[in-house]
Amino acid sequence: MLLIAVDQFRYDYLERFGDLFGPNGLRRLMHDGAMWTQANYDHTPTYTAPGHSTMMTGAYPAETGIVGNDWIDRASGKRITSVSDDTVKLLGSSDPKEPPSSPRRLLSSTVGDELRLVTNDRSKVIGISLKDRSAILPAGRHASAAYWLSNTGTMASSTYYFNQLPAWVTNFNNTKPADKYFGAKWERLLSQSEYVKRAGPDSPSWEVVGSSTGDTNAFPHTITGGAKAPNSAFYFALDHSPFSNELLVSFAQEAIVNEKLGEDDDPDVLTVSFSANDYVGHRYGPYSQEAMDITLRVDRQIAALLDFVQARVGLSNTLIAFTADHGVSPIPEQAADLGLGGARLKAPEILAAIHTALSARYNPQGRSPDPSADYIYKYNYWGALTEAFINGNIYFNYEALKRDNVDLDEVSKVVASAALTIPGVARSFTRAQLLRGETSITDPIERRVIHGFNPARSGDVVMIAEPYKYLGDTITATHGSPYSYDTHVPVIIMGTGITPGRYLEPASPADIAPTLSALLRITAPSSATGRVLTEAIRKGI
Numbered sequence: 001m002l003l004i005a006v007d008q009f010r011y012d013y014l015e016r017f018g019d020l021f022g023p024n025g026l027r028r029l030m031h032d033g034a035m036w037t038q039a040n041y042d043h044t045p046t047y048t049a050p051g052h053s054t055m056m057t058g059a060y061p062a063e064t065g066i067v068g069n070d071w072i073d074r075a076s077g078k079r080i081t082s083v084s085d086d087t088v089k090l091l092g093s094s095d096p097k098e099p100p101s102s103p104r105r106l107l108s109s110t111v112g113d114e115l116r117l118v119t120n121d122r123s124k125v126i127g128i129s130l131k132d133r134s135a136i137l138p139a140g141r142h143a144s145a146a147y148w149l150s151n152t153g154t155m156a157s158s159t160y161y162f163n164q165l166p167a168w169v170t171n172f173n174n175t176k177p178a179d180k181y182f183g184a185k186w187e188r189l190l191s192q193s194e195y196v197k198r199a200g201p202d203s204p205s206w207e208v209v210g211s212s213t214g215d216t217n218a219f220p221h222t223i224t225g226g227a228k229a230p231n232s233a234f235y236f237a238l239d240h241s242p243f244s245n246e247l248l249v250s251f252a253q254e255a256i257v258n259e260k261l262g263e264d265d266d267p268d269v270l271t272v273s274f275s276a277n278d279y280v281g282h283r284y285g286p287y288s289q290e291a292m293d294i295t296l297r298v299d300r301q302i303a304a305l306l307d308f309v310q311a312r313v314g315l316s317n318t319l320i321a322f323t324a325d326h327g328v329s330p331i332p333e334q335a336a337d338l339g340l341g342g343a344r345l346k347a348p349e350i351l352a353a354i355h356t357a358l359s360a361r362y363n364p365q366g367r368s369p370d371p372s373a374d375y376i377y378k379y380n381y382w383g384a385l386t387e388a389f390i391n392g393n394i395y396f397n398y399e400a401l402k403r404d405n406v407d408l409d410e411v412s413k414v415v416a417s418a419a420l421t422i423p424g425v426a427r428s429f430t431r432a433q434l435l436r437g438e439t440s441i442t443d444p445i446e447r448r449v450i451h452g453f454n455p456a457r458s459g460d461v462v463m464i465a466e467p468y469k470y471l472g473d474t475i476t477a478t479h480g481s482p483y484s485y486d487t488h489v490p491v492i493i494m495g496t497g498i499t500p501g502r503y504l505e506p507a508s509p510a511d512i513a514p515t516l517s518a519l520l521r522i523t524a525p526s527s528a529t530g531r532v533l534t535e536a537i538r539k540g541i
């Protein structure tokens with residue numbers, strides 16, 4: 001079973017660029033597989049880790065516990081990532097400061113976990129990506145291995161899976177697989193006019209790649225990171241190019257051969273997540289020539305992977321799912337230019353409005369120092385004390401509230417009301433409201449907030465911006481909202497038992513795992529709440 005995910009791939013890319021795809025990549029999946037044209041994530045925030053945690057668990061972040069790429073861990077008081085784990089060691093990186101990762105924060109089982117349970121571990125389950133979270137989360141807690149690209153241009157893993165890397169991985173790393181792309185020129189795959197027609201000019205004013213990246217807004221992009229020889233700046237630049245996805249395909253092919261995936265009667269699981277599309281999309285936006293080109297290139301890279309699987313295992317023996325972790329919003333400046341209401345809600349301004357409301361309620365006499373000044377939790381972030389406003393969530397400082405005898409529910413209401421006075425904030429929810437079910441599950445935005453809220457890990461107040469507005473984000477283009485441009489993604493399943501076609505029934509990436517489980521005739525993952533996509537399953541299967 002093969003899961004192919006592309007990081008930050010909107011459903012409409014299949015339609016905008018589909019006629020330019022080659023025959024053996026995405027077009028093969030669209031033609032020979034069942035494609036759901038109306039598949040949306042039913043949670044927010046729509047980020048990489050929550051999306052990847054949903055694909056193979058069939059569960060929302062409320063259940064998987066993966067509520068963001070990062071969040072505030074109440075137990076340690078620290079900002080942690082979805083996969084950070086100090087109890088394991090990183091393998092395969094030559095940077096001693098690079099942090100190790102594991103799936104320990106994932107609370108649900110995956111399709112791979114369930115398969116290994118029923119085959120007494122004979123099934124191999126391997127996750128591969130450029131990003132640690134995108135390799136680790138789809139594979140699951142009982143996976144055989146997960147591999148991701150280290151800061152030093154090699155494929156890394158951690159002692160969560162084994163004490164040392166398999167020899168084939170070390171051999172792969174010894175070839176310095178990233179370094180051969182040093183100085184590579186990223187040119188357009190097709191003629192420039194095709195890009196102007198579909199994506200507009202190459203360097204519009206809203207593309208703002210600073211010179212510090214060692215790159216420019218315009219083609220061709222020369223991949224050096226501004227360095228004279230391969231170093232961390234170059235590896236960072238490589239992430240922001242289609243060449244890192246190419247490296248991923250060659251590693252996936254090595255994994256298939258060396259781990260003998262698909263060779264015996266017990267089904268194996270390989271998950272491959274292409275991350276470069278996300279890095280490029282963040283830098284240039286969804287309507288850029290670069291986003292268009294990396295979409296055409298990932299199609300060719302997926303074709304190479306599918307051709308390889310066809311030659312080694314046979315596509316008729318392989319169940320394949322294709323999806324994405326989230327979409328992306330237009331760059332706010334572009335959306336403003338088009339009259340769509342694009343704007344950036346700046347974090348310092350949001351926090352200032354909240355502090356004003358806190359002072360008015362808890363320090364009406366204007367005492368100095370203001371006792372409410374530390375009501376929002378502060379944590380150490382890269383050496384600076386930072387207020388905990390993350391993923392649109394405000395986390396309170398429980399000790400300060402206790403000290404002043406301030407009721408959590410009440411202070412949450414004060415902040416939630418203040419948030420609604422900020423221009424561009426559409427909704428706000430308090431922890432108590434979400435926990436007591438005082439929200440309406442029939443309201444699609446509220447439902448998505450509930451599905452993204454985990455009591456132990458989410459904040460105390462959740463804010464949602466209006467469409468096309470970024471909540472505290474300064475990056476050129478991003479995602480995270482409950483709106484279509486972030487939630488509407490491809491869902492394609494191809495393989496024995498599936499009737500090919502375009503399906504317009506509502507669907508979600510959360511439906512992939514229950515559907516695969518039904519086809520594999522195994523128990524669905526522990527928290528799977530998605531539905532089996534029965535409309536495409538052949539009778540008698």
Ligand SMILES: [Zn+2]
Pocket residue numbers: 008048278282479
């Ligand atoms: Zn992203």
